[in-house]
Amino acid sequence: MTTTPPTAPNSPSAPSSPIASRPRWAGAEWAKFRDLRRPRQLLIVTLALGVVTAVLLVLTIPATRGTPLSETSTEDVLSASVLGVDAAAAVLVVLAAWFAGVEFRTGAITEALLRARSRSSMVTAKALVIAAAAAVTALITAVAVTIVGGILAGTVAGADWSEVLAAAGSRDHLRLAFGSTLLPVVFSVLAVFGAIGFRSVAGGVLTPLALLAGSMIAGWLPEGPASVLRPLLPLGGVHNISGVAEAGGTEHIGAVPAFAVLVIWVAGGALFAAWRLRRQDF
Amino acid sequence: MNVLPSSDEGISVRGLTKSYGDHRVVDDLSFDVAPGQVTGFLGPNGAGKSTTLQMVLGLASPDSGTATIHGRRLPEHTEPGRVAGAFLGVEHMLPGLTARGHLNWIATATGTATARIDEMLELVDLTRARSRRISQLSLGMRQRLGIAAALLTDPEVLILDEPLNGLDPAGITWLRSLLTDFANTGRTVLLSSHLLREMELVAHHVIIIRDGLLIADDPLDVLRRESSTRVRVQGENLAPLLDHLQAEGISVDTDGWGTHATISGREPGEIFGLCVRLGVELTGLAAEERGLEDTFLGLTDTSDDQHGHTPRQAMQGARP
Numbered sequence: 001m002t003t004t005p006p007t008a009p010n011s012p013s014a015p016s017s018p019i020a021s022r023p024r025w026a027g028a029e030w031a032k033f034r035d036l037r038r039p040r041q042l043l044i045v046t047l048a049l050g051v052v053t054a055v056l057l058v059l060t061i062p063a064t065r066g067t068p069l070s071e072t073s074t075e076d077v078l079s080a081s082v083l084g085v086d087a088a089a090a091v092l093v094v095l096a097a098w099f100a101g102v103e104f105r106t107g108a109i110t111e112a113l114l115r116a117r118s119r120s121s122m123v124t125a126k127a128l129v130i131a132a133a134a135a136v137t138a139l140i141t142a143v144a145v146t147i148v149g150g151i152l153a154g155t156v157a158g159a160d161w162s163e164v165l166a167a168a169g170s171r172d173h174l175r176l177a178f179g180s181t182l183l184p185v186v187f188s189v190l191a192v193f194g195a196i197g198f199r200s201v202a203g204g205v206l207t208p209l210a211l212l213a214g215s216m217i218a219g220w221l222p223e224g225p226a227s228v229l230r231p232l233l234p235l236g237g238v239h240n241i242s243g244v245a246e247a248g249g250t251e252h253i254g255a256v257p258a259f260a261v262l263v264i265w266v267a268g269g270a271l272f273a274a275w276r277l278r279r280q281d282f
Numbered sequence: 283m284n285v286l287p288s289s290d291e292g293i294s295v296r297g298l299t300k301s302y303g304d305h306r307v308v309d310d311l312s313f314d315v316a317p318g319q320v321t322g323f324l325g326p327n328g329a330g331k332s333t334t335l336q337m338v339l340g341l342a343s344p345d346s347g348t349a350t351i352h353g354r355r356l357p358e359h360t361e362p363g364r365v366a367g368a369f370l371g372v373e374h375m376l377p378g379l380t381a382r383g384h385l386n387w388i389a390t391a392t393g394t395a396t397a398r399i400d401e402m403l404e405l406v407d408l409t410r411a412r413s414r415r416i417s418q419l420s421l422g423m424r425q426r427l428g429i430a431a432a433l434l435t436d437p438e439v440l441i442l443d444e445p446l447n448g449l450d451p452a453g454i455t456w457l458r459s460l461l462t463d464f465a466n467t468g469r470t471v472l473l474s475s476h477l478l479r480e481m482e483l484v485a486h487h488v489i490i491i492r493d494g495l496l497i498a499d500d501p502l503d504v505l506r507r508e509s510s511t512r513v514r515v516q517g518e519n520l521a522p523l524l525d526h527l528q529a530e531g532i533s534v535d536t537d538g539w540g541t542h543a544t545i546s547g548r549e550p551g552e553i554f555g556l557c558v559r560l561g562v563e564l565t566g567l568a569a570e571e572r573g574l575e576d577t578f579l580g581l582t583d584t585s586d587d588q589h590g591h592t593p594r595q596a597m598q599g600a601r602p
Contacts, residue, residue: 017364017435017436018394018395018397018398018434018435018436019361019363019393019394019436020394021393023363023391023392024390024393025391027390027391028387028388028391029387030390031383031386031387031390032376032383034383035378035379035382035383035386035387036376036379036383037415038378102376102378103376106373106374106375106376107370107371107373107374108374108375110336110370110374111370111375111388111431112391113340113341114339114340114341114362114366114368114370115388115391115435116357117357117359117360117361281336281341281342281343282341
């Protein structure tokens, strides 16, 4: 073991600080994210699960819809394959909850808190890193499942390749793919806020799960309350942006109001997490 | 008690109180930690040391009272990382990170130059283990990594909670040298432990708490002197000896008859020589070794309460 004394300033009155730049909390969270093995493993699982789910959903169309693949439209094959992103979203939510919650479980959060001037900056930093990772992974997964769906449509379903390309590049498919990409981003960020707010990985997983369950329960309500509640929940917002919410349905409010709904959910979640983090002892 | 310089350097705790439910963990605690020395924060397990440190570091809010570092609460400083570095235990690190990754995120969060990371890894002899996951490091290695993280920003104040746990004798010697050098640059060091034996090797000044109450706040030398050898003497007429000692301000316990006395702060040889000079005839002389650890245990033993001692009285009571 070395016995070198610590580097110390020459005189206490004129310290030479190793602090060379402004604190970068988003950079710090990104450094953690990159150094940990678990995020990399889960991101690979996300992509693989998305593709496998897409293949399964397309190949089981004859069983689930009662129509042979050869008689299924290319648009339907592609939209079935995009559901693979929804499966991938589940892994991304778990990753987000784990990334934000594991520090509370281990107590490592104190290492960050004692160096932070503002606890809310840590909430924002974690949410930004997870949003970026979820967006990139979901986008790659959306592209991958679209390619898989296109290949299955062109081979197993026997569609013309030019038709497949046209369907994959159509406005409706792109909107669906964008909405599907938005789903894991929004719910992963909400998982981060849940994990921080409830100081646990479980809190992070259960928060988006509760919101999804809320959407499902709202769908069972009579039309009046359902049409009030469903569009105001995050899933309703995503469905309006992706075009899944059909005009005249209880979930439909249009893309722009839906975007505002999502912004309010994310902002509200951030405020909740920051408030909880500020008032708690560690 | 220390007196802080007017520049508000160091740590200042005033009337700090914290309860969890009905249990008062820290009770109206006041002390100062002066720069330029290593101050030990002692107390048995559950005495409230960690809770106090958490409040000093802004991790927990006190019910009442204040804890400031350089005149302000730590989170109120523009750059808290520049003001204080802390190690709160190996469990406060993400086990999945590499040793370098742990220092890297802290460096990024505090704006510390990345060159400092390798410097610190070398300082704690973890350069070869830089790519190993924290979960794969031994307890001692994790201790050293935690200390490297605390030193990373070259802070003005260093606060270490039980830093000696898991360190081998060579590691303790290394840490003692490191902390002494750090304090010698005029900066502040506060480290907690529940073992006076270990603290004795490192600290210059000790603050002892028990049940959240201040028991002692003294230079270690004073505590050591109080704990050192006491001499018991017997004789038919000890009055000349006792008068002489009391005139010199030396603490003496007598039986009231002037035939038995216990003298502190003097070696047996000195007392014997003094008796010869004063013509005091002794029928008995014996050294009574008390030891620093015994003194600490006496101070922190809750059974003292049965004698009706208040916390500060406990210290007085320990002094003959």
